[in-house]
Amino acid sequence: MNDGNFFRSPKRMLGTTNAAELGLLYFATAFINLLIAGTYALLIRTELWTPDPIYFDTAKDYNVAFTIHGTGMIFLVVVPLGAGFGNYLVPKMVAADNNDMYWPKWNNVAFWMLPIASVFIWFSQAPIGWTAYPPLSILMPGVDMWIVGLVFAGTSSSIGAINFVLTIWKGRAPYVKWMSMDLFVWGTLFTSFLVIIATPVLTAALVMILLDRNFNTVFFSESLSNPILYQHVFWFYSHPAVYIMVLPAFGLISTVIAKFSRTQVFGYSSMVIAMAGIAILSVSVWAHHMYTTGIDPFVRIFFTSMTFVIAIPSGIKVFNWLTTMYAGRIKLRAPMLFALAFIVMFTMGGITGVYINIIALDLNLHDTYWVVGHFHFIVAAGTLVAMFASFYYYFPEITGKMYDEKMAKLHFWFWFGGNFITFVAFQVLGMEGMPRRYYTYPEEFQLWHQIATIGAYLMGISIIFMAISIHRGLKSEKLESLDDPFELGSGYDYPEPFADYIKREHGEDLVIEHKLSIWAPAGAFSLVLPFLGLLAFTEGGPFARGKALESFSGSLGGNIFIVLFLVYLGFFFQKESSAHIGELNPVDKYREGERHWEIWVFLASEVIFFTAVIGVSQAIKWNSLTWPDTNDVLSVPYTAVLTFVLIISSFTMATSLEHVKNGDMEKFKKYLLFTIILGLVFLTGQIIEYAQLAGEGDVTLADNATYPLFSSIFYLQTGFHGLHVLVGVLFLGFVYLRARKGGYSKDNHTYVELIGLYWHFVDLVWIILFTVVYLI
Amino acid sequence: MRKNSKYKLTLLGSLFTLLMGIQLVSGRSNLSDSYDRLFNIVTWISIVVLLFVSVLMARFVLKYREEVEGARSPIGHTMAKKLEAGWTALAIFIILVLMAVSYPTLSDLDDTVAAGTGEKLIIEGTANWEWVFHVQNSTGGVDVIRPVVDSNNVKTTTMTLEVNKEYNFIFWASGSWIHSFFVPDLNIKMDVNPGTNNSISLTILEPGNYVVLCAEFCGAGHSQMRGVIIVE
Amino acid sequence: MDNSIHSGLSDLGGNYMSKIEINEDTEHNMFGIYKNTFLALTIMTIVEVAASYLPDGAYVTVILLLLAVAKAALVGAVFMHIKYDKTPWLLTLSVFVVPLAAGSILIFNVWKDWRGVAGA
Ligand code: HEM
């Protein structure tokens, strides 16, 4: 399918909106990132050959290395690989009506956020561990940049996830039935749900760290609040994150095993139910990472029980994979070898996981190499191995050529052997009591450390074989036919493409172009500007720790970035608001679009974001003995007026939409303008309120605030809401511009509906906030 | 070549099961017995599960690889349904067994760990990555024991405790780092949190030297903050 | 005042889907509904502000929370058209209830596992 020129044309690489091509870009990015993160791994293992310094001169350099290694492998390698396979496979597997993802342009944006995230994370040099626990992460350098990188990565996967859900839900061809989809589609669907539910919470946690570092808030202060709060919020995201990584791998591996055994997947429905069960349960097991924190006994027993329960579906899946091979005719090509390794390694990972869920054992094993071994079995020897298996399996389809089997087998044996040696050594070290994240260690651990290092080098070497295998494959002759490159008796068998179906049924030629969009990547890159602006406000240059407040107006760099961003935004609005007016998507008429899931899915993630932000604030409040009476420190009548303003704006928005539905364009534009003006009034009102509060000195983020904790949660909640209003006003402005150019009509006003729903939602949030922040 | 590869797989599988049996000498506190018992039970269950999975896999690979001629009789529809249910039941059963063996130790743990009884002993983790022990001496006062620093900048704090005596360890972070008090040979670890103090009650049953490590990543000096508890 | 609005709403909600294609005066009705909703929201806000000046107590808090939920529900049902959706419950469940439930697990545990006492 790939004509070979794609990687030679920067313009196409930048602007492509074709999911299959974006899939390739994901693979390429993930591979580069794998090399970088892998190099860090080898440096770490080299350092640990003896207790004395070998490569890293200081402990701090070493700490940077494992932070970058861990963050990189998780967010820049394994998660993107899942997205890459999703892009490449899902539109085909569901015979998507446009032969692409639901939102091709956003898909491009989601991808380009990833290289941006990578650059931020690689260069951040934060020495905090991928878990970034405060107070450490509040006091160390480099963390601001690291957080910005993670927010980009998180946003990228959130956009991707919404896109996957829509593609599977709405873009799926009517003749592709739920229970006949490839299991990978199910895996991607559940992963996407988890991303949508969990990522906003991570964003909240990271932003709170950022605020604590730079804006004098005290969310995780040990004297006023509670640093352990962060651990809950963080793991609420990060435990689901491990399943976000592994669910697509489950799907991929099912296919590979069935194909190379020449059988059908055994227990299809129990596989789907198991994945659903894992997805649902995975948001209530996070505190198994916190057994040694002196956790509340009730919380502890709840989480140990839930964690046991979630192991059940994983077990069922292993048994089903085994049974899939029964009575097959197994062909041991490289993909199958990797798949077999996956089963064994995943089982080991599961077993070692059970140990640390038993609290009496975890009190010994927590934060030792046992845990490191456990998750490497599951992620490096499990998930990544599943990705290798599928990569080789789909290689002929992607390139039209066959990879080099001998080198691929060498890759397999070195990787598998290296995994085994290293991670078993990790488990033994853990049993002996070797803590993780150690720059130097007591001498008696040296033997097993050296064994682990040898295994790590085997893994490093295996990647060279992989590169050779790919290289030789690309040099080789094109295959004559891609129907069945592995001679398995069946090929990739995707459902019939939608366009063919339409041709047959309706006799119409659906011409689907994958347009280039330069504005989509440009949009993604432009988002770097405000973040660089933010970073520039931190003391001591862009990337160090500091108190932004003091230098707020003084940072020249920051202001330049922000002005640049605003200029860009104006330009962008001007351009985009007149683009493609009146053009219709050829597949639109075949879509039964009775409901705008695209915005509702997004709103679901907003609901959990605000639940986290408001809920955490409330939990802080319930646990404090002294709390100011809001009537004394805030002006309720003033904000009541602001509330009123927002309520009117919801009314005008609804009216405006009703007018466009009726085709009354003048009134539509008039009421839209009212809405924008009311939004601006609200924002201005809030700024005036902030300024007044800062003047009074009770509710402020200055050092001498009377109520620092109250102020922190006050600005967190109202600030995030204000930001949403701002974004809403910007989008409304865009829609207004487009409306003036005649972009909407009685039959074509989807975007007005979308922005309307968003706007009402922001109003709804304010209604809740007004009560919990100001009134109670 | 093919023939070899699957033997390698089985071989590696059994190797790991052997390694899982490795157990270091440990267990010299009131917690150790239940720890050892539990660890052994779980290890045996794990060995059985792992052997089951790897043997089944190796068997299928041997028996059903394409080189082996002969008819295959796939699982029939009703049998498949039963098997699916059977696998589910098996997975549930394994987990129920694990729950059954692990829950009783939870209350043991609470009885000993959270009791709050015994002679007070303050374990301080400092901002400077060192353990400081506040131990009651015979005259009723408190000795504050600070670390000795060696040439590699390893900081070792040494205190002497009595055998068979119950101590109430109180963990206090005097700086802004979270540490974790970890004594591998006593199978115990507890976080040292800034802001709030955890505590455990522990009786050490055998004389000897016990190494103290920090298990929660706390920054630059994390791997160098060590301690020794001499029990006599 | 609530009663009249509510009966008006449910009256229209039931037949909205069928009406919108054929019935001309739906248009008129929708604007009326929005206006009534807006009025209800305004009145409830005034009640809220007044209630917040009552001496603190559990019952005031409960009233305030109920009012907030009622207002939010009104915005969701009318302005966001959930009420007029084909399957309002599916929408409410998947977009609001599930994320709220997941978030509540977090909040409950954060509260339950709080260490020490927070400041102000
Ligand atoms: C299915 C895929 C799984 C993945 C991807 C996974 C991944 C991880 C990761 C990354 C960690 C380390 C977090 C850290 O401390 O930095 C971890 C820890 C843990 N895992 Fe898993 N795990 C999986 C399955 C399981 C299973 C089946 C269990 C138990 C039945 C389990 C129980 C645990 C526990 C209790 C910890 C906390 C250990 C500690 O910090 O003391 N995991 N897991």
Ligand SMILES: [Cu+2]
């Ligand atoms: Cu977890």
Ligand SMILES: [Cu+2]
């Ligand atoms: Cu430490």
